[in-house]
Amino acid sequence: MSKKIKFIIIGSGNIATTYLSAITNITNAQVVGIVSSKTNKPETLSSLPFFKSLSDINIDFDAVIICTPNGLHHVSAIEAASLGKHVLCEKPIDITLKSIDKMINSCKENNVKLAVAYQRRYSSDNPIVKKLIDENKLGKIFSVDLSIKNYRDDDYYNSSAYRGTYNIDGGGPFIQQASHYIDLYYWYFGKPVKLVSQLGTFVHDIEVEDHGAAICVHDNGMIATITASTATKPGFPAKMELYTSKGYLILENDVITHWDIEGVENPTTVKSTKNTHTGAATASVSDTTNHETVLNNFIEAINNNAELLVTGESARNATEIILDIYKNQF
Structure with missing residues (x-):
């Protein structure tokens, strides 16, 4: 029987609520806390313990789901990896290749999984x-x-x-x-x-x-x-x-x-x-089927070393194309 994976969600915006909903449909997953700088807890997440940072967490957990703004993804990923925690990151993986490479290398050095939610x-x-x-x-x-x-x-x-x-x-x-x-x-x-x-x-x-x-x-x-x-x-x-x-x-x-x-x-x-x-017209997501696919694969990778659907290295390519679009204007 696969181990139940205990998640900390980093961030408390709309996408955090999406992951919380998705995990309720997965038997071997549980959200045990939220890391957020917000002073007011969103109602959808209010039943969970809130922490100001990963270093403040005083409960057991296995992995993080990063739902912070794009340019902060590498900060949480590197900190989580240094604690030996697996990392599932919302898209895009980050906004610079330098930050992305730091994320990838940190997860490799600490022998933890790095997956990215490109569920499309x-x-x-x-x-x-x-x-x-x-x-x-x-x-x-x-x-x-x-x-x-x-x-x-x-x-x-x-x-x-x-x-x-x-x-x-x-x-x-x-x-x-x-x-x-x-x-x-x-x-x-x-x-x-x-x-x-x-x-x-x-x-x-x-x-x-x-x-x-x-x-x-x-x-x-x-x-x-x-x-x-x-x-x-x-x-x-x-x-x-x-x-x-x-x-x-x-x-x-x-x-x-x-x-x-x-x-x-x-x-x-x-x-x-x-x-x-x-x-x-809206960023809100009600159907969590695709997120459940990503989560189930991530859990299987943690428990049984399954191949990840989207690795950090693979997700890096999308950011590279986007940065080229920004750089190569007429």
Whole structure:
């Protein structure tokens, strides 16, 4: 029988509540405390012990779930690793390659697991498309258009001082809302060998972009576009269009909605997307299925040394692509 893993959640925002809900559906997992600097406990977490820092914790625990702002992920990961605790980190893994490498090295040196919650890789039809790409069933892919056109109102950016900043958020929608899909893009196609971008701030009073686009070129000649936004009202489901020598397919919110690939039947497993979370207009998540997948895998890795779905090294690639988008503007 697998050991029940005791978790400390670091951070007390919306995503912490998501993990707490997910863990209630997992028999061999338990949240035993919260680390938060907030003076007022969120009602959804108020039944748990609160601690100001990891060093203040006086109860037994096995692992942490990092739900702090992007640019602080490495701080908690390195401290947890030094205490011999396993680390599950929210996306993106962090906002600089230097910080990410410190996280990865610290977890290796202390022989603890480091997993990252890029659960879109295992959502709905996404893993099916990955398998078809790897098996070369789709033909030569020459064009990809990835669009993450969300909307966030001023209240979202005003809700915390770090939102819409470079030093903590790391940027705007590319590193925040689009991070999941840029990871998916990397998982499918690898990193581009060349890219150029244009970013702007059009709707919000923030220091980072709220809309932008990149053109990417891959070593096999594939040309792709990536658009990310929090300025596009009212917000739209993320969409990825693939055009190949055998036809085309379109994924919307991880589900195949259009399919015409010569010689291959539409493999979609989803009959309805009526109740799926798109993230288009809100960051709140009610369906925790994908988070449960990540957590179950993480627990299996701790207990039985199973292969992690998304390692720190793999998650690093998404941040590298995003940083290249920020760096290579016209």
